[in-house]
Amino acid sequence: MFRLLASHYMEVSFSPDGVVTFDDAGVVGADALGGLPTPKWRGNLSADYARGQWGLYSQLVYIGGGELINDLTAEDINDNSVSSQIMFNMGFRYNIPFSGRNLQLFVGIDNVFDQDPPIAPLDFISNWSTNPYVYNVIGRNYFGGIRFDF
Numbered sequence: 001m002f003r004l005l006a007s008h009y010m011e012v013s014f015s016p017d018g019v020v021t022f023d024d025a026g027v028v029g030a031d032a033l034g035g036l037p038t039p040k041w042r043g044n045l046s047a048d049y050a051r052g053q054w055g056l057y058s059q060l061v062y063i064g065g066g067e068l069i070n071d072l073t074a075e076d077i078n079d080n081s082v083s084s085q086i087m088f089n090m091g092f093r094y095n096i097p098f099s100g101r102n103l104q105l106f107v108g109i110d111n112v113f114d115q116d117p118p119i120a121p122l123d124f125i126s127n128w129s130t131n132p133y134v135y136n137v138i139g140r141n142y143f144g145g146i147r148f149d150f
Contacts, residue, residue: 006043012036028082028134029068029120037134039064039084055093057108062086063135068120083118085135087111098148107144114140 012024014036026040041064049056065084091108117135130137 001048003046003048004043005045006041009038009040012038026064026066027069028064028066029131037131039066039134041084053095055095057091057093059089060086061089065118082120085115085117087115087136088113101149102147103149104147105144106147107142109140109142111136111138111140 009025012027013021014024015021024036024038026038028037028039041062043062044059045062046057046059063085065082068080068082087110089108089110090112091106093104093106096103096105115136116139117130117137119129120131120135
């Protein structure tokens with residue numbers, strides 16, 4: 001089974017003073033004016049394969065880039081652009097019939113290739129090198145567990 005989900009923000013407007021309106025769609029840094037960081041594009045392509053009791057799941061996650069801050073000009077910063085991030089996740093599962101119910105063992109890896117997030121500092125004072133509210137800052141991580149139908 002394949003599934004593709006994508007979202008596109010056309011506009012994310014706000015007015016901090018009630019007079020001037022700013023559009024934060026495509027702004028992925030911490031907005032100096034108090035808006036919410038919102039990439040214009042996000043996407044998720046997943047594939048799930050099952051054969052017998054075994055299953056394999058893979059997923060590509062796309063988080064679009066954009067501008068660092070929407071109120072900066074060329075006099076403020078040389079490059080106001082932030083690149084996108086693509087991650088690959090995968091998982092395995094094994095179903096065990098158990099007293100008429102299903103017991104499932106699963107393991108997986110998120111961010112298999114350990115992709116670093118793009119540089120998008122929250123501000124130029126703190127030590128945050130990217131925006132953790134938008135991009136994956138954890139890196140590669142492993143998980144596992146058991147599911148049981150009641």
